[in-house]
Amino acid sequence: MFKKSLLLLSFLLLIRCGSSKPAIITTKGSHYKSKNEGSYSSKKSNSRYPKKSNSDTEIIESTSRTLVTSDVVNGYVFHYKDVAMKNMKKYGIPASIILAQGILESGAGQGNLAVTANNHFGIKCYKDWTGETVYHDDDSSNECFRKYKNPEESFQDHAEIVSKRTRYASLFSLPKDDYAAWAKGLRAAGYATDAKYPEKLISYIERYHLDQYDNQVLGKEYVIDKSQNATVIPVTNTEGKVYEVQKGDTLYSISKKFNILVEDLKQKNNLPDFSIAVGQQLIVK
Template sequence: MIKKLFLTILPLLMIACSSNQSVVRTSQPDPRKTTTPVTQRVKKPIYRPSTNKSTGVATQKPVASPAINNNTSTTEILEATTRVKVTAEMVLAYIEKYKNIAKENMVKSGIPASITLGQAILESGAGTGPLSMQANNHFGIKCHKEWSGPSIRYTDDEENECFRKYNEPSGSFRDHSYFLTSRPRYAALFQLEKDDYTAWAKGLKAAGYATDPKYPEKLIGLIERYQLGKYDAEVLGKEYVAVMPKKEIAYTDDVQKYTVVKGDTLYSISKRFNISIEELKRKNNLVDSALSLGQTIIVK
């Protein structure tokens, strides 16, 4: 009896013991897997100025973005109401954006589209200056007594001057046309040929539009470099003949000057006139190697 009972209990004891044995894992958990999601940060392209060692001229190169055509990435300095550095590509994009407004204003006011575009590029830094960015003011138009609209304070000739603020850039272009057509001191301009941008540029300076003595040559240089005269021809229904920018101006007092055009650098000018870069800087009181379109520099 006892033997039968023992044989009956023995299998039960064996089953219980086997169930208490530890389990051995044949695979380890993947340490790369995690329940915490990973956030990827996407950065916008950052533009940093770089310097060409052979010329010393700053250029704009994008970081982690598609390459820009080298022919349109040369840095220019535009300065009037503001001083900014822009590329030719940026200027061309600005022209494309506002050329039709300039042509429409020419039809309505008689002001050459080339003059309107040239002044807008120069005054606003091709739309990158603080007044154009913050106030849509592309011509540096100050408030004046008759202005009752919104305004912005900006230090120009004097500290914290009042400048007009617009909802859209087109309002700035419209006011520019009204500014010239409504003031008697600019009346002589409207006796000039509508496509004579050279006479208009000089006339603006003579009428007191700008305090910069080089304003006419800067404006003419921009118009000729970017062939803005073609928009005057389109409005007037004339055939456009491209005008090559003037390169040299000789003076009888043994001082020779040169007008900067597209592609010029201090290095290329120094080679052309057999003068060192340092001597060019000294003669022209230049603190760096940056050149602006239409700038006149002494080379002899």
């Protein structure tokens, strides 16, 4: 009797384990039509808004919840800025918008879709898609998303969609250096249903100075608006070695450069939080 009970219990456990589905399933040639190109929906309107805070990390919510540091975001920008500028020249989409959407939709390249499918823009399947696909829970369970051979292919597809679909035609009458109008226009055209989508794009553009790449393509001089950075705190004690903060620096990256703890950096420079500004002088030794 004991053996029969044990066998029955083992059988039930095997059935239960075999019934679970993976979070992402890869297939090929599947077709799925969605109302929105990207992954953002009104369901995510309560997600954490990416703004300057006292922390060196933030949570980006797209098709997955991703914790990233500013170093990760800066690395993403550095890696894909040339692709974004190339697509701006070819398709007329501001590089700042391309990069901001990539950061937001892919979790700066760390989100599930970016890692497993090279999909950096949360682009779902449409009837004209014949490539590989993955299935992932988003607005609804088990939704179909496009899978790419590499991230650059994802950037290319994003540019093709925005530049060729009629719903986005009105965007191309906007000035190429008006990223705010483009951000609002994308949401109005139906790229995403999240009411805060434009604000999030604009926030990334201004925090990471992504509009400098628009200016490079347009041949315009770029001047950093220091009002977008933290307040510069003068250093009065200059007995130690002083370092001037460069664009893209964070307390963490500076601490690694000079082999000093972040907390020691804050203490030496009387910093109340992790915010620093370009041109700010910090005692590092």
